[in-house]
Amino acid sequence: MGNGVHRMPLLRLLKTGSIGVGLLLPSFAIAQSTIAGPTAYVGGTPVMLTLPVTASVGGRCGFAVNNAPSGSFDAGLIDQAAWSNQFPFVLNCNGAARVAVTSANGGLRTAALPSEPGYTGLAPYTVQLGLVGAGGTSATGQCEASSLIAGASAPCSFIGPATQNQGLRITPSSQNLTGAYLQVSAPAYSGPGVLVQGAYSDTLTVTVSAAI
């Protein structure tokens, strides 16, 4: 306890800037270095302090501003003609990312499903997801909308919501690259069952997450 440094008030040390940085920086260091801190002189006795300094760049992942998948598409008479549409989007992820899709109805659905045998109010369609990554990488996946509804018995590999482990993965990063898309398509419905007269709809929710 005869060492003058040990008697130095903590506040004084902090006011010098000697240790404040180390205490306040984030603990989830990705890059780190070790420096020799400034010499503190108290009572003429030099003391060397070794202070770890850490820093990181936080994972950033989302859709680029104004470039999230959005909009509506009218497939027309779904029992008369094939249909297809692409919804482009742009990712802004500075690391690996995963994109996932959820279907609200599991297909194009009428407001009221028919009860009579042989009739249906749910029309299947296909959802295709295409991603592009830095360095020319790409990833694609395709599933039936029926496998994208929550609780599906045989869920699609990229059913949402996206998490670090769930969704179609693109590496090493995808920052403001064009070419990613969500495509929906179907041939003219031909059965089984007869589609009942009415309006059909579905909503797809696309989510993105940084991937491990």
Place this chain on the structure above:
Amino acid sequence: MKSVLSLLAAGSALAFAAAPAQAQTVTTGTVNVTGSVQGRCSVVAPGGAATSSFSGTISLGALDEADGTLAPSLEGTTSAASGGSPVITRVVCTAASVSLAIAADTLANGTRGTAPATGYASEIDYTAEMQVGLAAGGNATVSYNTATGAAASNSATVGRLATSANNVTVRAFGFTTRGGSSNLLVAGNYASTITVNVQPAA
């Protein structure tokens, strides 16, 4: 006390500066897909493409018996035991409510409405009937008797049609000689047309 306050202020500033930079991004996108199915009825034979019409022939064979009058086998026909072989097909309707209509003209040899010599007949009246299977079970029928001479077709509105094969049957029965059953049928070929219509109810 003053020092402590200064320290906290400085610490807050450092902590804020050290936080990872956040760009403006969103993590959810939503798209809507819509479509529609019109109310329609189509003729769809098993394994075949949808068409808008169908046709067929009910072949009655010889109409007369030995004495020249209409054969009793035709006079005694009923819906359950009709003349000739019915025309059967499959009609698919998307609508919940379906309108049926049927009309026919007499089975005639030559120009209709032209009476042959007394004691003879060249027209035969009968009942044309369309029977449809219903998705809810059972059948519904609509018929037209040529003896009434009605200009308009007879119609009925029913529920969803059964989607099974052969859900529509068109038949002819209850034949009677125009002018009386004792009239002799004029020799020749007799023909008639039954017109049926199946469409979504308005």
